[in-house]
Amino acid sequence: MKQFIDFIPLILFFIVFKLEPRDVELAGQVFSVGGIFSATAVLIISSVLVYGSLFVAHRRLEKSQWITLLGCLFFGGLTLAFHSETFLKWKAPVVNWLFALGFAGSHFIGKQPLIKRVMGHAVSLPEPIWVKLNIAWIVFFIVLGAANLFVAFTFHTIWVDFKVFGSLGLTLLFLIGQGVFLSRHMQDMPTPSNKE
Known part of the structure; x- marks a missing residue:
């Protein structure tokens, strides 16, 4: 929702x-x-x-x-x-690159990668996998920002369509790929012991 x-x-x-x-x-x-x-x-x-x-x-x-x-x-x-659409064309690339910066910064600030902070409560993974997953998000946001920038300033007639449907489609493909990757590396979550 x-x-x-x-x-x-x-x-x-x-x-x-x-x-x-x-x-x-x-x-x-x-x-x-x-x-x-x-x-x-x-x-x-x-x-x-x-x-x-x-x-x-x-x-x-x-x-x-x-x-x-x-x-x-x-x-x-x-x-x-x-009264210039040029500024709005920069929004998606800059926002995506800020997200990439946030994921990259989490390797140096804090005790765990950002993706583990977001998903760690629901998924248990070995630490090296969290790092790889975080790097994948960094690369994804850099590529998505670059794709938005390229389309916005090269294909003027379809940039809004790409912003809505292209970005959404690429995000869904990435999430499906992430799901496949995670399914190979997930560990069983520890269950709380019941003391009676």
Whole structure:
């Protein structure tokens, strides 16, 4: 459920982007709907609403959610302020590279790799496997960021499609590969002993 909630702003962005541009009157005001700039405004507003609601409900956001929200506000705000989609095209690569940096930094800061902090409660693996898995996430986020950057500045007509469906597809493929990798290395989780 949480993963779906994180995709709501992106889905709304995609829908509004694909609309044929038109003017809509609402409460006596005329708004332009359709295209990159109204889609960016919807992305910002929906991100604030979604992550604001999550923050109110849980009294916290995960670091990845903060990074995503701040990326939307920063790059989306610049896109609207300067009326240039170039800023928004940089959002996905920069956010992915920040995630890669976080995973890489966990090798030097803290007692365990970031992926173990995230998944260690559910999966038991030998320590060298956690390190390999963390490195795989670093490489994945670097490659995903580079792919987003390449498509955004090379294929101008499909970059939004790739941002939504290409990134999601690559992420699903990576997760399936990770599942296959994990299935070969998982250990039985220790069970708590019952003292009666």
